[in-house]
Amino acid sequence: MPNSTLAENVAYTLRHAIQFGEYLSGERLVELTLAHELAVSQNTVRDALRILEQEGWVVKQARRGVFVKTFNKAEAEEIYTLWAAIESLALAWALRAITPSHLDFLARPLEDMEQHIQLSNWKGAQESAFRFHEALIYVAGKSQTAELLARLLNAARLLENLRELRFPRGGQGWRTELEAYRMVHHRIAAGDLERARLALNELIMADAVEVMLWL
Secondary structure (H helix, E strand, C coil): CCCHHHHHHHHHHHHHHHHCCCCCCCCEECHHHHHHHHCCCHHHHHHHHHHHHHHCCEEEECCCEEEECCCCHHHHHHHHHHHHHHHHHHHHHHHHCCCHHHHHHHHHHHHHHHHHHHCCCHHHHHHHHHHHHHHHHHHHCCHHHHHHHHHHHHHHHHHHHHHHHHCCCHHHHHHHHHHHHHHHHHHHHCCCHHHHHHHHHHHHHHHHHHHHCCC
């Protein structure tokens, strides 16, 4: 790919913007506009958008352009159900090799979430929640599972961004969310696979229910 390094840098910038809700599901990404804003060529932006399309962040529509990916209710339900099922497998693998350092690693996103909540930084709290899932997947140590879950987490981020825009959790909602994550961590630390799996599934599917309310 020409200008691959530059295209990857632009893809990183756009990915971060989408991830944190600067561009929302359904929003069109205009190559020429982005090229001017980022001071790069239109071809570089096009290459960057191809990278994001492969990762599942955007979709190209014939004769219409590139849009941040959207999901209907059935697709969202499938995403959350697959997420819960596959991460449940990752959890079982993680518990086979869990160490005190792994537990500390899993606790860090929750510590960050608490700090973001204290600062009323809801975007930061949301990203910390996703980083907990990514940390759990890392501890599981299964590369193919990690690839599958990465795409599901990308899709969930898009859905959660819209959910927070339309029905923000606010401080109390995020404090409740943090306690749910702490319960998952507590049960992982206790080595209780079944109860940890149940807590993780309930956490993911509770978010799914909230998303379904506005789709």
